[in-house]
Amino acid sequence: MTKEATVSNDHEQYTAEGYVHIKGFYSDAEVSEIRPIVERFDAAWKQDNDSFYQERAINSAYLTGKQYLNSADREALIRFVSSNKLMSLAKVIFASQPAFMNTQLFFNPFNASQKNYWHRDSQYNLSIEEEKNALNGPKAMHFRIALADEPGMEIVPKSHLQWDSSQSLNVRRELNGHQSHENLPKTVTLPLEKGDVLVFSALAIHRGLYGLDRLALDVLFCDPVEELLQFVDTDCLPCEALLIELEDSSAFEATMSCLKRCGKA
Numbered sequence: 001m002t003k004e005a006t007v008s009n010d011h012e013q014y015t016a017e018g019y020v021h022i023k024g025f026y027s028d029a030e031v032s033e034i035r036p037i038v039e040r041f042d043a044a045w046k047q048d049n050d051s052f053y054q055e056r057a058i059n060s061a062y063l064t065g066k067q068y069l070n071s072a073d074r075e076a077l078i079r080f081v082s083s084n085k086l087m088s089l090a091k092v093i094f095a096s097q098p099a100f101m102n103t104q105l106f107f108n109p110f111n112a113s114q115k116n117y118w119h120r121d122s123q124y125n126l127s128i129e130e131e132k133n134a135l136n137g138p139k140a141m142h143f144r145i146a147l148a149d150e151p152g153m154e155i156v157p158k159s160h161l162q163w164d165s166s167q168s169l170n171v172r173r174e175l176n177g178h179q180s181h182e183n184l185p186k187t188v189t190l191p192l193e194k195g196d197v198l199v200f201s202a203l204a205i206h207r208g209l210y211g212l213d214r215l216a217l218d219v220l221f222c223d224p225v226e227e228l229l230q231f232v233d234t235d236c237l238p239c240e241a242l243l244i245e246l247e248d249s250s251a252f253e254a255t256m257s258c259l260k261r262c263g264k265a
């Protein structure tokens with residue numbers, strides 16, 4: 001298969017199913033460069049959020065902010081996010097210019113019996129009616145980079161475009177006596193190996209699968225619109241001097257221009 005055909009398949013697979021799994025996207029050497037930085041963030045974050053971590057946390061966020069990483073590590077992470085390698089993939093999957101939203105880091109819960117939960121990311125700030133409308137709105141995607149082998153994600157294929165069955169709505173929103181960890185039918189389980197990238201829609205119905213030594217760096221990109229970018233923390237964006245040095249600064253620039261347009265930066 002030609003490279004062009006693969007690229008077009010990735011876009012088509014994402015558009016049809018709401019996810020695409022790209023095996024071995026990063027080499028062991030590439031993972032080894034970024035993983036120690038992420039681990040330093042993780043250690044500092046967990047130390048500062050000890051009770052939250054021990055109680056229930058399964059992720060941290062804002063890795064490119066100034067709070068936990070020193071400036072050399074922060075710069076290296078920003079360069080990684082804006083590398084030609086990741087940005088070319090993001091542009092292919094979006095088939096347009098994506099904007100940078102945030103980064104998140106997923107790990108195992110401290111309490112090994114903690115259950116995972118089905119959700120669409122939209123359910124935490126939208127009503128049910130608004131969530132329905134959001135399926136026809138701007139796109140936001142997780143680019144999950146597996147820094148270690150992990151059980152991966154479980155996703156309901158096509159749910160980034162299709163509204164819920166009554167069962168999935170009850171489960172993910174815990175309505176009518178249901179709980180968000182209950183199994184759902186017609187799902188796909190996507191175990192990841194170190195170096196794999198899983199792109200999935202923030203609107204898809206999904207849950208993380210805990211286990212192994214999972215450490216997954218999620219870079220979130222979205223269409224450059226205010227409704228999705230209004231919550232961006234400007235502390236996570238590069239300064240002008242770094243911006244002009246990046247291999248592909250276009251996602252950061254798209255975010256900054258949108259924030260300027262709407263008077264938020």
Ligand SMILES: O=C(O)CCC(=O)C(=O)O
Nearest residue numbers: 058106121142207208209
């Ligand atoms: O990996 C997980 O635990 C959940 C991931 C997730 O829900 C998300 O990225 O929105």
